[in-house]
Amino acid sequence: MDLLADLNPQQREAVTAPPGPVLVLAGPGSGKTRVLTHRIAYLIRELGVPASHIMAVTFTNKAARAMRTRLETLIGQPTGRQAVSLGTFHSLCARMLRREADRLAFSREFVIFDDADQLSVMRQTLKDLDLDPKQIAPGRILALVSRAKNELIEPQDFAADSYIGEVAKRAYTRYQAALLQNNALDFDDLLLFAVRLLRDHEDLRLAYRRRLPHILVDEFQDTNTTQYQWLRLLAGETPDLYAVGDGSSTPPWG
Numbered sequence: 001m002d003l004l005a006d007l008n009p010q011q012r013e014a015v016t017a018p019p020g021p022v023l024v025l026a027g028p029g030s031g032k033t034r035v036l037t038h039r040i041a042y043l044i045r046e047l048g049v050p051a052s053h054i055m056a057v058t059f060t061n062k063a064a065r066a067m068r069t070r071l072e073t074l075i076g077q078p079t080g081r082q083a084v085s086l087g088t089f090h091s092l093c094a095r096m097l098r099r100e101a102d103r104l105a106f107s108r109e110f111v112i113f114d115d116a117d118q119l120s121v122m123r124q125t126l127k128d129l130d131l132d133p134k135q136i137a138p139g140r141i142l143a144l145v146s147r148a149k150n151e152l153i154e155p156q157d158f159a160a161d162s163y164i165g166e167v168a169k170r171a172y173t174r175y176q177a178a179l180l181q182n183n184a185l186d187f188d189d190l191l192l193f194a195v196r197l198l199r200d201h202e203d204l205r206l207a208y209r210r211r212l213p214h215i216l217v218d219e220f221q222d223t224n225t226t227q228y229q230w231l232r233l234l235a236g237e238t239p240d241l242y243a244v245g246d247g248s249s250t251p252p253w254g
């Protein structure tokens, strides 16, 4: 099967670009995800890259499943340790945190709290701070905490420049302590803790860079600061980082 046969000339150029940092920008529906999937197959089939040296990041589980299916028709079915590391930011980070749990404050069996769990922890957190959850909506504080985590802002760096900011700062610290007590992380923590892990452990950082020298990212325009830092920590100095996206929104790094 000819990898390049069902691509248009621009797609072909993008798929066969020399390794190194590559940013492919094109409009919605123009075939970017198709290009990324073919790029993975191209690395493996044409450049002889072992599938296990490749990590591909998508934004949704649905997109990850679709890409896995497309890849299987292009390259067959490598499984287990031989397979491409393919998933969402959240699933790839969760996997990394479980694998490296002995370096972390929580255990390998940590649970991931959903919206309802988060709300109940935040409601209790506000009560513990002698604040009335009827007057200060837990959801509002959670939104501020979530935004901070996506911008890689830790509790001690949180700017308490208003009353609500002051509340959020104190609640953020206490909420994290409550999660830890439950051996729990929320979705944003998966990214945040993965960034900390790589930032604080040089040996791990280097080991991951050796193991996954080829990184591909779909929907790059939607990458937040924390996700971008995680990619940068993994990519290192001379990355084969291949990103596709549409120019419709301005990412925090651009």
Ligand SMILES: Nc1ncnc2c1ncn2[C@@H]1O[C@H](COP(=O)(O)OP(=O)(O)O)[C@@H](O)[C@H]1O
Pocket: 006, 007, 008, 011, 026, 027, 028, 029, 030, 031, 032, 033, 034, 035
């Ligand atoms: N060269 C092509 N030949 C046939 N179908 C294509 C081609 N390029 C894209 N498509 C199809 O167009 C649709 C959109 O492609 P996709 O990769 O999802 O776009 P994007 O990620 O840019 O939104 C998909 O169904 C894809 O299979």
Ligand SMILES: [Mg+2]
Pocket: 032, 033, 034, 218
């Ligand atoms: Mg797409």
